[in-house]
Amino acid sequence: SDKGLETYETFSNSSSSTWRQITLPVVRNNKFTGELIQVGASISSSMNTVNSVKVMLWVSLSLGLIASVLFGYLLIKWSFKPVARITNEVARMGFTDNFDRRLKLPKADDELRQLVRTFNEMLGRIEDGFGRLRRFAGDVSHELRTPIAVLRGEAELALRRDRSPEEYKASLQTIVGESSQMSAIVEDLLLLARAQGQSIPIHPESVAIADLIHDLEQSVRKNFEDKQVRLASNLGELGGHYLQIAKGYIIIAIKNILLNACKHSMSGQEVQLEVRETQREIRFVIIDHGEGIPQEDMPYIFDLFYRADTARNRSAGGVGIGLSLAKALINLHGGKIEVSTTEGGGASFMVALPKEKQAPALASPTMRQKLMSQGKHLSRWPRAFRFRQSKPSS
Ligand SMILES: Nc1ncnc2c1ncn2[C@@H]1O[C@H](COP(=O)(O)OP(=O)(O)OP(=O)(O)O)[C@@H](O)[C@H]1O
Ligand SMILES: [Mg+2]
Structure with a gap:
């Protein structure tokens, strides 16, 4: 203030009341006259208001935080409910190779419904594949049963009694013929399986x-x-x-x-x-x-x-x-x-x-x-x- 500058000070006394004082220089003809005007007032009530607002802010912030964590947790739990249901359903399907069951589609038409639909389609394809595999195994055994029976029948017939070398030769020729037919079938089947699996x-x-x-x-x-x-x-x-x-x-x-x-x-x-x-x-x-x-x-x-x-x-x-x-x-x-x-x-x-x-x-x-x-x-x-x-x- 001595240099003609505007100042303000805040001070509190022992009875915890707070004061603010403003000092203004008096200027005449652009020159500081050396006179000062000093005004002071108690700002205790304003400080009280600021303090209580501060407390209120802290309390509401903490409460807001607790509420949002709680709300967030419940929201996540609620929105993941269908996922938990799907997980349970899949777990209940077990690890059998019975793929005829399908997951229930969620009501809401959202990404989860799309996921369940895709999963169901995948189950369909797996079911198809397993069915084909079962039929294939059944068909192959059925198809190979006849030539194996012929081979065995021929060999048993030949062994039933002593035969001439010509008869043994004829039997062995039948056996060779049947077995080459069988290996041709097996060869074709292997090639087919590999071609279908695109792995040849x-x-x-x-x-x-x-x-x-x-x-x-x-x-x-x-x-x-x-x-x-x-x-x-x-x-x-x-x-x-x-x-x-x-x-x-x-x-x-x-x-x-x-x-x-x-x-x-x-x-x-x-x-x-x-x-x-x-x-x-x-x-x-x-x-x-x-x-x-x-x-x-x-x-x-x-x-x-x-x-x-x-x-x-x-x-x-x-x-x-x-x-x-x-x-x-x-x-x-x-x-x-x-x-x-x-x-x-x-x-x-x-x-x-x-x-x-x-x-x-x-x-x-x-x-x-x-x-x-x-x-x-x-x-x-x-x-x-x-x-x-x-x-x-x-
Ligand atoms: N040109 C054709 N004329 C009439 N029927 C045919 C003809 N080609 C195929 N087929 C029918 O289709 C079936 C399947 O043919 P495919 O070639 O797969 O088997 P296949 O000839 O019976 O046995 P493989 O070829 O394994 O020795 C045949 O059994 C036959 O009934
Ligand atoms: Mg053919």
Whole structure:
């Protein structure tokens, strides 16, 4: 204040009353006159109000904190109630392989409902898979029972009494025949399981359509000749076109269709193998003029072990693996396979393979790496590569 500045001071005395004092300099003609005006007043009541507001704030803050923790806890508990219910339901399902139960959908149409729906769909798929696995195990044992019984019967018959070397030889030949048929079934089943699980080593190569057809004709020639059925191939202009495929597997697939066509044709008939082109696909069409496939069997012929109960089929005695294997191998290449009826009876199969792009299963680097790393299994599939060995050196 001595220097002409405005000041204010607060002080309290022993009786705890608080005072504030303001000192103002008196200025005349822009000059401090040395006079001061001093005003003071008790601010105790204001301080009391500030203090009680302070206490109130602290109390309400603490209460608010406690209330929000409590409320938050209850809210979380309430909103997690459906999750707890779902957890209980899942736990009650137990670890059995009985997947026919489904979770109850929550009422609210929110993310949790979506989650439950997705979970139920997953249960459906698992149930499907388990069902297929059970049927598969049942069917396989059923299919293998007959050849095993033949093997055993033949061996028991041979051992019943002493026989001539010729008789033993004949029995052993029957046994060898039956057992090679059995190993062919098992080999096909293994290949099918791996193709369906997309876990066979695939090494796509550039294959000219003319070469593919040539190898196919070679691989079925004997069957067609034995049955006196003619195989007429028509490549059009497409012989020089290249496809990115695992040739051995495509040959297995189309060969199975050609052998079916041969099996269901009569002596003297003709089977046509035509190659056609669409914007995105190369199509192989196999047309026969045999008995055809009854309409009611059409939806099932690609199912494993399915055989239409026709007279010729009974005598031909197939196992019912061929078409499911063909379908799995074609799918593996991103292609498709369809069946229709040939005009005037007979069956017509169409295998479509993508022209340019490889199938996702073949193109994905992770899948490819996985398959390469499993390359050691390659030798397990001699049939796939036998065709290549038999290719003439023309
Ligand atoms: N070209 C065809 N003409 C008539 N029926 C056919 C023809 N191709 C397939 N089928 C029917 O479809 C069924 C399934 O064929 P698939 O090739 O899967 O089995 P299969 O020939 O009986 O046995 P496998 O091929 O395992 O030796 C056959 O049993 C037959 O009933
Ligand atoms: Mg077949």
